[in-house]
Amino acid sequence: MAVRFPSTEYFTALKERMAAEQARFRRLGFIDTTFGITVAGNGEPRNFILSFEVFELADVREVDAIDAASVDFVIAGDAAVWREMIDNIRRNGEADTHHDINTLTHFGEALKISYADPEGHDKLYRFMESIQEFFDLTSQVEVSF
Amino acid sequence: MGYLATKDYFEDRDFVDKWLYTIRTGELDLSWMKAATEKVKPHAENPRRGLIYRDIDLGAYGYSNLPEKVRRNRSFAPRGAELPEGLPDAQPWVSRKSELWAHNTDGYYEEAVTRQWNATTDIPWERLEGVELPEATGKALSQLMTFLTEVEMIATDTPAMWLPRLNPEFIEVRAFIAAQAMDEARHAEVFRKRALTTGHGLMKASPMNEMALKHLRDADSFSEMSVALHLVAEGNVLTLFRFSEFLSPTDVDKRIFRLVMQDEARHVGYGMQHFKWVLEHFPQKREVLHSHLDEAENISFASGAATELTESFIVLAGGGLKQENIAQGVKITTAFQLKQMHEHFERLDKCGMPERKSGDRSRLWNMFEMGKAAAAEAGIKF
Numbered sequence: 353m354a355v356r357f358p359s360t361e362y363f364t365a366l367k368e369r370m371a372a373e374q375a376r377f378r379r380l381g382f383i384d385t386t387f388g389i390t391v392a393g394n395g396e397p398r399n400f401i402l403s404f405e406v407f408e409l410a411d412v413r414e415v416d417a418i419d420a421a422s423v424d425f426v427i428a429g430d431a432a433v434w435r436e437m438i439d440n441i442r443r444n445g446e447a448d449t450h451h452d453i454n455t456l457t458h459f460g461e462a463l464k465i466s467y468a469d470p471e472g473h474d475k476l477y478r479f480m481e482s483i484q485e486f487f488d489l490t491s492q493v494e495v496s497f
Numbered sequence: 498m499g500y501l502a503t504k505d506y507f508e509d510r511d512f513v514d515k516w517l518y519t520i521r522t523g524e525l526d527l528s529w530m531k532a533a534t535e536k537v538k539p540h541a542e543n544p545r546r547g548l549i550y551r552d553i554d555l556g557a558y559g560y561s562n563l564p565e566k567v568r569r570n571r572s573f574a575p576r577g578a579e580l581p582e583g584l585p586d587a588q589p590w591v592s593r594k595s596e597l598w599a600h601n602t603d604g605y606y607e608e609a610v611t612r613q614w615n616a617t618t619d620i621p622w623e624r625l626e627g628v629e630l631p632e633a634t635g636k637a638l639s640q641l642m643t644f645l646t647e648v649e650m651i652a653t654d655t656p657a658m659w660l661p662r663l664n665p666e667f668i669e670v671r672a673f674i675a676a677q678a679m680d681e682a683r684h685a686e687v688f689r690k691r692a693l694t695t696g697h698g699l700m701k702a703s704p705m706n707e708m709a710l711k712h713l714r715d716a717d718s719f720s721e722m723s724v725a726l727h728l729v730a731e732g733n734v735l736t737l738f739r740f741s742e743f744l745s746p747t748d749v750d751k752r753i754f755r756l757v758m759q760d761e762a763r764h765v766g767y768g769m770q771h772f773k774w775v776l777e778h779f780p781q782k783r784e785v786l787h788s789h790l791d792e793a794e795n796i797s798f799a800s801g802a803a804t805e806l807t808e809s810f811i812v813l814a815g816g817g818l819k820q821e822n823i824a825q826g827v828k829i830t831t832a833f834q835l836k837q838m839h840e841h842f843e844r845l846d847k848c849g850m851p852e853r854k855s856g857d858r859s860r861l862w863n864m865f866e867m868g869k870a871a872a873a874e875a876g877i878k879f
């Protein structure tokens with residue numbers, strides 16, 4: 353059954369697949385970070401907070417707004433950009449060279465990174481491969497928009 | 498031979514007799530079983546994570562109560578062991594906690610250990626079979642890889658040469674520094690392999706870059722080394738890796754840069770925490786670190802603008818040698834250089850040295866302001 357994007361169900365589906373692929377994520381190592389995702393659309397933006405601990409996504413919740421000081425960083429962008437990334441991952445099995453998180457966020461034109469603390473910002477890069485492979489799990493999920 | 502034992506044991510009759518006596522009689526001394534040490538029973542607070550250093554931060558074995566000046570142990574003895582008479586003076590250079598400590602050092606080490614990767618088996622090298630990059634892009638990629646191999650070899654040497662100089666009481670810092678040396682050795686390996694797989698072999702070494710690397714290697718103290726290596730150089734290289742990932746022509750290059758950036762960001766994390774620690778706990782060092790930063794910024798500015806790096810970056814960023822490629826490449830490379838400077842000052846500010854965001858204190862800040870103005874005039878965003 354398809355899960356809608358954006359929704360906590362979408363992130364929960366990735367969380368379950370991450371748990372199912374423990375060997376892969378153990379190989380990538382500890383991931384300890386809490387970050388925000390903002391999906392802007394025609395109406396109010398949807399905001400989610402993802403908390404990773406040890407080797408897994410420990411918690412995901414939707415919030416009204418994200419206080420930058422309470423998370424390491426926030427990745428924000430229009431629903432169309434997120435959709436393009438998700439479609440690309442589903443088509444290729446993983447993000448191609450134009451749709452990985454570092455590329456999409458690089459100049460802040462597609463997705464934008466914001467942070468209150470440069471150490472929090474650096475955590476995106478400390479755990480980059482785990483975060484990328486987490487989103488690449490989208491290839492195993494039916495997604496509707 | 499730099500070191501001689503205090504005795505010639507082959508000629509020491511008592512020593513040899515005791516060895517033979519034990520073989521003949523099986524009579525044991527067993528005095529070591531009465532070691533005057535603390536008995537503790539550690540357990541993993543989070544079994545998913547395993548038994549980490551933080552779980553054994555207990556009593557005399559822990560790091561929480563380390564004194565600022567370690568005077569009791571100058572040997573190779575591990576923290577918490579009984580120190581009998583006769584231990585050698587290992588002459589550690591660094592026995593002051595504020596010279597090397599950082600909040601969460603043990604955490605950075607544990608993260609490093611679990612996030613190790615293998616340049617031989619974790620990179621899908623087979624995907625490069627049949628990949629032919631255009632000549633200019635291939636040569637630019639190989640030049641970048643040559644430059645980075647040069648950087649990573651000194652980044653291996655520098656932490657490694659400090660290891661035996663650190664008092665063994667600081668076992669967590671020593672472990673982190675050892676893991677960093679391993680990270681850097683792997684980076685040198687992966688960049689060398691990628692340079693050769695372009696088909697263009699290695700390209701040219703960089704005198705400007707090597708001057709900067711020598712500055713890293715020859716710091717007078719651990720803190721100065723850490724500021725120059727972890728904070729300035731690796732901070733710059735982290736930005737470079739992120740841009741390189743963005744510019745990568747293949748998914749193999751993307752994966753390489755994602756993996757190296759993780760290690761680099763961890764080193765920068767330690768560097769920031771150490772810098773904060775030293776400013777808070779050893780404020781007398783502030784001016785010394787300012788002086789060291791003056792030179793580190795001078796050299797990193799020169800190294801960042803080295804022809805071998807800048808031009809290869811421009812060609813990679815623009816995707817070729819045509820005029821429009823070069824124009825695009827210059828835009829992206831300028832944005833990269835300004836981003837490096839911006840993040841450098843942002844980190845110093847966060848660590849407690851906001852005063853460097855001023856032309857009176859930092860000549861790099863002047864260059865940053867000048868670069869921003871020139872970029873704005875040229876319509877370049879960063």
